[in-house]
Amino acid sequence: MGTAIGRVPVPSPVLTASGCSGFGRELEPFVDLAALGAVVTKSVQLRPRSGRPTPRMAETPSGMLNSIGLQGPGIDGLLAEDLPWLAQRGARAFVSIAGTRVEDFAELATRLRGVPGVLGIEVNISCPNVESRGEVFACDPVAARDVVAAVRAAADPAQPVYAKLSPDVTDIVTIARSVADAGADGLSMINTLLGLVIDPDTMRPVLGGVTGGLSGPAIRPVALRCVWQVHQALPDVPILGMGGIRSGLDALQFVLAGASAVSIGTAVFNDPSAPARIHAELAAALAARGFGSLADAVGHAHRPVDA
Amino acid sequence: MTGGLLTEPAPAAPWPPVQRVVTVAGRRPVGAYVELSLAAPEVAERAVPGQFVAFAVGGPTSAHLLRRSIAIAGVGGGQVQVVVSAHGPGSSWLAGLAPGDVVDVVGPLGRPFPMPPPGTPALLVGGGYGAAALVGLAGRLRATGSEVAAVTGAASAGRLCSVQELGSLAAPFVVMTDDGSAGRRGWVTDAVAELVNGAGVVYACGPMGMLRAVADVATAAGVPSYVAVEESMACGIGVCMTCVLPVVGGDGRTRFARSCVEGPVFGGDRVRFADVGTLPADVVGADAMGLTPPAVPTPAGSPPTPVAPPEADPGTPGASS
Numbered sequence: 143m144g145t146a147i148g149r150v151p152v153p154s155p156v157l158t159a160s161g162c163s164g165f166g167r168e169l170e171p172f173v174d175l176a177a178l179g180a181v182v183t184k185s186v187q188l189r190p191r192s193g194r195p196t197p198r199m200a201e202t203p204s205g206m207l208n209s210i211g212l213q214g215p216g217i218d219g220l221l222a223e224d225l226p227w228l229a230q231r232g233a234r235a236f237v238s239i240a241g242t243r244v245e246d247f248a249e250l251a252t253r254l255r256g257v258p259g260v261l262g263i264e265v266n267i268s269c270p271n272v273e274s275r276g277e278v279f280a281c282d283p284v285a286a287r288d289v290v291a292a293v294r295a296a297a298d299p300a301q302p303v304y305a306k307l308s309p310d311v312t313d314i315v316t317i318a319r320s321v322a323d324a325g326a327d328g329l330s331m332i333n334t335l336l337g338l339v340i341d342p343d344t345m346r347p348v349l350g351g352v353t354g355g356l357s358g359p360a361i362r363p364v365a366l367r368c369v370w371q372v373h374q375a376l377p378d379v380p381i382l383g384m385g386g387i388r389s390g391l392d393a394l395q396f397v398l399a400g401a402s403a404v405s406i407g408t409a410v411f412n413d414p415s416a417p418a419r420i421h422a423e424l425a426a427a428l429a430a431r432g433f434g435s436l437a438d439a440v441g442h443a444h445r446p447v448d449a
Numbered sequence: 450m451t452g453g454l455l456t457e458p459a460p461a462a463p464w465p466p467v468q469r470v471v472t473v474a475g476r477r478p479v480g481a482y483v484e485l486s487l488a489a490p491e492v493a494e495r496a497v498p499g500q501f502v503a504f505a506v507g508g509p510t511s512a513h514l515l516r517r518s519i520a521i522a523g524v525g526g527g528q529v530q531v532v533v534s535a536h537g538p539g540s541s542w543l544a545g546l547a548p549g550d551v552v553d554v555v556g557p558l559g560r561p562f563p564m565p566p567p568g569t570p571a572l573l574v575g576g577g578y579g580a581a582a583l584v585g586l587a588g589r590l591r592a593t594g595s596e597v598a599a600v601t602g603a604a605s606a607g608r609l610c611s612v613q614e615l616g617s618l619a620a621p622f623v624v625m626t627d628d629g630s631a632g633r634r635g636w637v638t639d640a641v642a643e644l645v646n647g648a649g650v651v652y653a654c655g656p657m658g659m660l661r662a663v664a665d666v667a668t669a670a671g672v673p674s675y676v677a678v679e680e681s682m683a684c685g686i687g688v689c690m691t692c693v694l695p696v697v698g699g700d701g702r703t704r705f706a707r708s709c710v711e712g713p714v715f716g717g718d719r720v721r722f723a724d725v726g727t728l729p730a731d732v733v734g735a736d737a738m739g740l741t742p743p744a745v746p747t748p749a750g751s752p753p754t755p756v757a758p759p760e761a762d763p764g765t766p767g768a769s770s
Contacts (some may be wrong), residue, residue, distance in 0.1 A: 168687040168710065171465040172555075184690075192705050192734035195727050199683050199691035204512040206683060210690045211738065213705060350726065358514050411684035412505055412514040414555060415468055 143425045145179070145403050145436050147262055148302025148327035148380060152179040152234060152403070155436055156393065156421040159384045159407030160185055160238035160264060160306070160330075161210065162357075163417075165224035172414040175233035177421075179403055183224065185240035185266045188249060190216035195350035200339040205358025205386070206408060207337050209351030212240055217253050229259030238306070240266040244292050251297040262302035264382075265293050265326075268333040280308040280333070283320035294325035302327035304382055307372075309364050310336050318372045318379070328380035329372060330405070332365045358408040362386030366399050373400020373441050388416070390423020397424075397436065398443035455673040456716025458699050459560040464495040466686070468555045473546045474528055481607045482578050483533045483544040490527035492556045498585035499677055499714045502531060502556030503685030506539040513539050518685040518709065520654065520677065521557060522581035522611065529556070532581040532610055558685050559713045562586050562675050565650045568594045572648035572672075573619065574637055574663050575601040576655020580611040582677055583654055587618040598622070598648065600640040602659075606631035638662045645670045653677070653717070657725065664717030674717030680708040695721040695732055704733045 145155040157179040163169055166181035175181055193213025200207045215223065220237070228235045237260055239250040247265060254260050267279035267289050279285045290305050297303055305321040307314055309332040318329055334355025339348045347353075365385020373381060383401030387393050388409040396404050404424075409416040433439045475486035492502060503516035517539045523530040535544035546552060565571065571590050573583045580601040587597050599619035603609045604627045612631075616622045623640040624632025633640070637655075641663055645651060651667040651674035653660050660676040667674035683689040687710035696706035697719045706712065721729065728735055731743035 162688060164688045164690075172468055172686075187737065189737045190734040191737040192728060192732045193690065193693070194738070196691070196693060196725070197681070198693070199515075199681065199689070201513065201515050201683075204514065206515060208683075208689070208691065213690050213693070213734070216734075216737075350728075408514060411516065411689050413468075413553070414684070414686055414688075 143421070143428070143436050146380070147180065147236065147304070147382070147403060150261055150302055152261070153177060154179040154421050155397070155403040156417050156424065157236060157382065157403060157405045158182050158410065158417055159405035160266065162407040162410050165220070166228050166233060166235075167224070169410070169414055169417075170231075173418040175228065175231055178233065178417055180234040180236040180261045181228060182236040182264055182405055183220070183238050184214055185212050185238040186214055186217050186220045186250065187212060187240050188217055188246055190214065190219060197348055197350055200348040200354070202337070202339060202356065202358070203360060205356055205360035206411075207339055207349060207354035207356050208334070209349040209354035211351060217250055221253065221257065225257055225259055233259065234261040235259050236261045236264055238264040238266050239293070244288050247289050248292040248296040251293045251303075254301065255298040260301060262304065262327070263293060263297055264304045264306050264330050265290055266306050266333070268306060268308045278308060280306070280317060281311050283317050286317050287320045287324040290321040290326045291324040304328040304330045306330035306333055307368070308333045309361075309368050314368050315371055315375045318376055322376055322379050326379075328382060330382045330384065331368045331372065332361070332385045335361055335364065357386070359386040359388055359392075362392060366395055369396055369401050370399040370443070374444060377441060387420065388412070390420050390425075390427045393420050393424045394427045394439070397439050398441070400441040400444065402436070402440045454697065454716065454718050455668060455671070456675065456718055457563070458716065458719065459563050459675065459712070459714040462497060462500060462557065462559065462561055466556050466558050467491045467495070468553065470551050470553050473548050473550045473552065475548055476546065479532060480609055481534070482610055483535065484522065485531050485533060485543070485546060487529045487531070487552070487554065488527060489529045489554060492554065493524040493527055493529050496521050496524050496529065496557040497561035498589055499562035499582065500557035500559050501685070501713060502529065502554050503558055503682070504543055505553040506542045515539070515683040516555070516685050517543060518558070518682045520579070520582035521585070523584055532578045534578050555685060559709055560711070562652055562677070562714050564589065564593065565595065569649035570596040570647060571598070572641065572644050572651045573597060573599040573615070574641055574651065574653040574655070574659075575599070575611065575615065576637060576659040577603045577608050578610045579655030579677070579679070580609070580615060583652060584611050584614045584618070586652060587615060591618055598644050600625060600637045600644065602626065602637035604628065636662070638666055641666050645672055648672050650674070651717070655679075657722065660717070660720075661722035664720065664722070668718045675714050676717045676720065677713045678708050678715060678720065682709050685709050695724045695729055697721065702733055703729065703731055
């Protein structure tokens, strides 16, 4: 049931989702990391980052809100510790990068050139853009294009570059087209939706960061809609689908909508072996429906009923 | 001893965790709580006092996705005991499990209580159902030749836990309640202040306010302490980054440490209790959040350089992971 990230073949269409599996180590007791499509790392930035104060999490119906704030070791720590660890185990790292300036992203991509075990780069353009008055790159087709073009130019030509899109936009197809034109080899969809929870006892926002990212099965229909719309408009652009996938049948829906691979995020918190389980369930679901390969199923839901 | 602190960071557990769907073998009410016994031999044989387990709640299609982390209260005969305090939908579901029911559990998780040199007299301090996590430790300390004293306390008699189990292993053994409905009236710290000077090490498990008070008393007396913290965790295994608190590392620098994998057991003088829930400017990586880095320590006598107050970037869209 292999597929490809860009043009790089991977043994499984099931990956982890950025921010939900750390840098892979903690999942080792529960899944064979080398059998995954890739470990998509937590977003790394140029410098180590503490992240936000607690509380950082609130449970919501079929989901959760988080305001971690991109806690991480910075690119030096990633290169020294985490990527060699993953490479030693034969696991592929799909490195998520984040920054506040276009130059940050380009520098991160440069630092990742030729690093063993790095399958490719996921560009997290849902970070605050200080150059654009608090907007996020992924909400502006021009800013999104600039980041992706800079990363594609700086990155190792052998490493596919995927842009991670936010659903919090009026027309996600416009953003998708813009980053595809800028050279993105694929699209990761979707990032979290911006949300808020207020504690009725304290009558104040629960999270230290006030607002946070909503994830989990609660957002699956939104994610699926985004994948559907973008695949409809840009059928040749590979899509890594994510957003509330908890089972093989959930993953199958993303494939039928147009994703050629999927990432498992919040479900890992509930079930650390979910990536391996979902791989098996997806394989069984495809076989049960008579698909000879995953590729045959990609975008199947767009075909006319009598085709 | 590192950086003037009395404790070393707690070492990692000897064995990795497992994930299993296990059967509830027993259930009994314990005061205001419910004790569950789980037939979980692989968890039981790996568990060391101080560790915890994380439960999925509500079954495979539950709308409650986040795991519930609960300290291990005891192991034996292939079983693991936990004491559940039902206060929300997840813990209420767990407390309602009956013998024969199955539940998905991951464990043992977290760092155990480090053992002192054999024969070191120890003082154990439990608050509410946190006392349950100390029973296994008391037995282990006794087995290695330590004298064990214990204090357990709660708001009222019904909120006490593991009184008989701890009482049979510890001497002296003091029970404290806020309202005097059992044992002595007062706080556990009253008794800790009386007993701390006879101890070579203090261990505590309970609410954060109690841990802070116990750690302060121990540190002031020059006695190392280890505390098992209570922080809300989404996953329990170290991937979600929600359960962090500021902890001084072996190198003397403060980091946002995950209480699930770098804890739950921390040196009592390493946890910056006063700063929990804030972003201190000297936490590693706080500068990348826009905080002014702390001033370089100045020689004694010269005035300290002012440090900007902590200020995150609340409400900035999309800064979540």
